[in-house]
Amino acid sequence: MKNNKIKIKSSNLNVHYGEKQALFDVDLDIYDKEVTALIGPSGCGKSTFIRCINRMNDVIDICKVEGSITIDDEEIIDKNLDVVGLREKIGMVFQKPNPFPKSIYDNISYGPTIHGLAENKTDMDEIVENSLKKAALWNEVKDRLNEAGTGLSGGQQQRLCIARAISVNPQVILMDEPCSALDPIATAKIEELIDELKKSYTIVIVTHSMSQAVRVSQRTGFFHLGKIIEVDTTEKIFKNPGNKMTQDYITGRFG
DSSP: OOOOOEEEEEEEEEEEETTEEEEEEEEEEEETTSEEEEEOSTTSSHHHHHHHHTTGGGGOTTEEEEEEEEETTEEOOOTTSOHHHHHHHEEEEOSSOOOOSSBHHHHHHHHHHHTTOOSSHHHHHHHHHHHHHHTTOHHHHTTOTTSBGGGSOHHHHHHHHHHHHHTTOOSEEEEESTTTTSOHHHHHHHHHHHHHHTTTSEEEEEOSOHHHHHHHOSEEEEEETTEEEEEEEHHHHHHSOSSHHHHHHHTTSOO
């Protein structure tokens, strides 16, 4: 691996929703400026895991998170942590594109406004333009920035959501099945984009598509029933997994 800096580290991570345990002692290292794919059957804990990274589970009353997650060696499962500051470091892209019911411009400027990242309109214009360029969307929307983001095609909406996520200059981007609602052409564009974005960001992607994991990620973690069964380079996981369960899953014997 060219890069051995660990950006995010989870240790003995356990998550309960009420009586039900969703994650069991998850130990997982996520490396800086790489794409880590999380694969596994539905309901195996992949989304729960990434929601721990940006503390989204906080909004669920019955959710209890124990153990440790550090980002750059700073503990984030800490009651006293400034969650707003944490979320500024972490962009999130969901399964279904969810642009705000606002203009394309306002979709991007919303985060930077909240976090006070622009001093004036010129600064903000620059942030909006750069974010859309990084999300490979600028050329398609530059003449319609005042139109509603919801008027874009599904694939464009998802790239708008990626632009919105990177507008606050995060270090990490979490993607929860970002292509599952998209057609193959839109999916290919998002995958190209992920490849470009990893030069600047640490990316964690939850995907149901094995072929997508192979195409976009450098490392893959396989979850099953709330446990991390195996994590390694993507090449090793798909060509020569160390665990029979991983082998069975990727060859389609279950899941």
